[in-house]
Amino acid sequence: MADGILPPLEQTDDTSTQAPGEDFVRLLTQSQRALYLFILPMVGRPSDAEEVLQETNVVIWSKWSQFDPGTNFLAWGRAIARLEVFRYRRNRHHRMTLLGDDIIDLIAERAEANAGDAELRRDALRQCIDKLRPKDRELIRERYSGDLTGDEIAERLGRPANSVYQSIGRIRKTLLECVRRQMAGTVRGMQ
Numbered sequence: 001m002a003d004g005i006l007p008p009l010e011q012t013d014d015t016s017t018q019a020p021g022e023d024f025v026r027l028l029t030q031s032q033r034a035l036y037l038f039i040l041p042m043v044g045r046p047s048d049a050e051e052v053l054q055e056t057n058v059v060i061w062s063k064w065s066q067f068d069p070g071t072n073f074l075a076w077g078r079a080i081a082r083l084e085v086f087r088y089r090r091n092r093h094h095r096m097t098l099l100g101d102d103i104i105d106l107i108a109e110r111a112e113a114n115a116g117d118a119e120l121r122r123d124a125l126r127q128c129i130d131k132l133r134p135k136d137r138e139l140i141r142e143r144y145s146g147d148l149t150g151d152e153i154a155e156r157l158g159r160p161a162n163s164v165y166q167s168i169g170r171i172r173k174t175l176l177e178c179v180r181r182q183m184a185g186t187v188r189g190m191q
Contacts, residue, residue: 020064031073036053085108131178139164
């Protein structure tokens with residue numbers, strides 16, 4: 001058009017003109033930290049990782065209709081993030097000559113593997129928490145799920161603060177040992 005005004009978008013039943021649903025937005029929001037931590041080792045600087053994450057979000061948002069609900073959103077997002085890292089490196093080549101593309105691929109593969117381990121550790125932790133005595137489980141949930149400090153919990157329970165901190169330390173050690181046993185059993189079971 002000669003005057004530079006674009007015609008209005010035509011409304012169709014095509015999903016590309018629709019907005020993503022609430023579930024998609026929730027998945028995208030929940031994945032932000034994991035995507036950032038996936039990108040960071042490949043670009044090296046937090047500010048660069050934030051920039052790549054923003055570009056990754058733009059691509060994810062624009063391709064929302066291509067996501068297959070019920071599949072692994074984070075794996076899909078990581079694949080997009082990896083491509084955005086390569087695009088970023090090409091566009092900023094003068095600043096990012098330290099690592100070759102083969103090294104970036106290796107970093108991405110290791111990050112993917114570690115993400116799987118994190119899921120296994122999280123599952124093991126849930127199982128270990130379920131094995132705790134009810135009062136220990138409640139103390140851990142209050143400390144790490146709520147907004148209460150150890151001092152506030154001690155005051156609420158009418159116990160000395162150092163006693164609460166010692167209990168939390170003991171429970172954390174128990175959980176660590178339990179998770180290690182669970183992970184060792186999982187690794188043996190996979191072999």
